Amino acid sequence: MMNHSETTFITDWIGRWALYAPNNVLLELDGGRSWTYAQAHNSVNQLANILRDEYHVSKGDRVAILSQNEPEYLFLFFAVQKIEAVLVPLNYRLAVRELHYVLDDAQPSLFVYQKQYSPVATDITTSAGIKSIVFEELIQRLDDTQIVTAKESKASPENVCMILYTSGTTGQPKGAMITNGMLFWNSINTGLRLNLTQHDTTLVFAPFFHTGGWNVLTTPFIHRGGKLIMIPRFDPDRVLRLCDEQGVTILFGVPTMMDMMYRSESFSGAKLAHLRYAVVGGEPMPLGLIETWHKKGVPIRQGYGLTEFGPNVFSLNEEDAIRKIGSIGFPNFYIEARVVSDDGADVGVNERGELILRGPVCMKGYWNNAEATQNTIRDGWLYTGDIVRRDEEGYFYVVDRKKDMFISGAENLYPAEIEQYIRTHKSVREVAVIGVPDEKWGESGMAFVVLNNGEKSTSEEIINFCTGNLAKYKIPRYVRFIEALPKSDSGKILKRQLHEMV
Secondary structure (H helix, E strand, O other): OOOHHHOOEEOOHHHHHHHHOOOOEEEEEOOOOEEEHHHHHHHHHHHHHHHHHHOOOOOOOEEEEEOOOOHHHHHHHHHHHHOOOEEEEOOOOOOHHHHHHHHHHHOOOEEEEOHHHHHHHHHHHHHHOOOEEEHHHHHHOOOOOOOOOOOOOEEOOOOEEEEEEEOOOOOOOEEEEEEHHHHHHHHHHHHHHHOOOOOOEEEEOOOOOOHHHHHHOHHHHHHHOOEEEEOOOOOHHHHHHHHHHOOOOEEEEOHHHHHHHHHOOOOOOOOOOOOOEEEEOOOOOOHHHHHHHHHOOOOEEEEEEEOOEEEEEEEOOHHHOOOOOOEEEEEOOOOEEEEEOOOOOEOOOOOOEEEEEEOOOEOOOEOOOHHHHHHHEEOOEEEEEEEEEEOOOOOEEEEEOOOOOEEEOOEEEOHHHHHHHHOOOOOEEEEEEEEEEEOOOEEEEEEEEEEOOOOOOOHHHHHHHHEOOEOHHHOOOEEEEOOOOOEOOOOOEOHHHHHHHO
């Protein structure tokens, strides 16, 4: 019998739909052109040939890309996957220092970047000696009149096809290795829970350096032969209009986005007749907002996921959105979930414990980080670090977020990374960062700073010190100077006391 790791399966999803429904639209650029599955397949084949024949990208090589969402970005991933290489999407919001770290860790054989990031890319490629190409120049090579055929791509489900870097809880980003099998089973789970078909339409606006941009709806839709409409950024008025104009059937957003659309002048006039439901993640959606959307005829489906597993892990059926508000529902198909104590024993009903997960949607591990992998994946179970409880009916609820992480807008922020940098300031002895309420973004960072004896500083100085060296969204909005940080007997900073001070 063939070993599981030796089996191969079809990864060429665009190619299959180019065979089944060549004239169906795969992707439409808002206000621009569209690509059928046949046209997209042709572009994927051309890009794969260029990468392999001209840039000598081969199996296992990393291809890094620094770009905002573009249709060809999507095609580039499938081209990289076709030649069994690995795509490394880079967060264009990172500072140069942060990008240097990621590229040094990933060691790509090719760096693709948009022209607008040329100053950053030149600095990086010059110091690192990485072969590079301007994304626009690569796109110009594509020729719709030249039909390129290629053998259908197959690969092992264990093969890594993408590395997504997440902000590190220990101060440095970690690269989650996404496999072909992980994408496949996430698509199966998503399709089963959301009842996806090739007649569904959705919007794409989450950035491709996030797992949400790729795997909440984009790759499951392509696997099902659905239609994607790409918009450059989230705009509440435009999203509402497109839902009506394009017959959008499923919408993904975080509660902040759903609130912005509700407050939009376009909300009252929007029909939303085709919208089957909205999938909401990131944090619980307020009851009043859920009821508002339900009155509009749009059921809300709360979910939960993470880059390292899924990401579509839990889903709450729309009929339970109000009765079980705050719940993430049940695990999706082919996912096992447990709630355990610190000693690994399962806890009882409504008792708090750590959520651990097992299933085929688990990452392969962290790139170049065996220690972090071993700490996260133990005996086949992924330890999320999230504290949850399960009620009498089996519904799951997230009680506390992963360690000290907080969410600003749709961005996960890990204080350790921010603290590590602020501590390099000559006047700072200690620092602790927490998330505090923010009307616009949900939460913003507040840094509690202890200065060295005899040193003086200001909030503006600390914030200016971060500017240009941390991504803008990571920079604390508030800085508060205190005499000493509250600590336990073991020396651990008691962040709960900092929250109480706020």
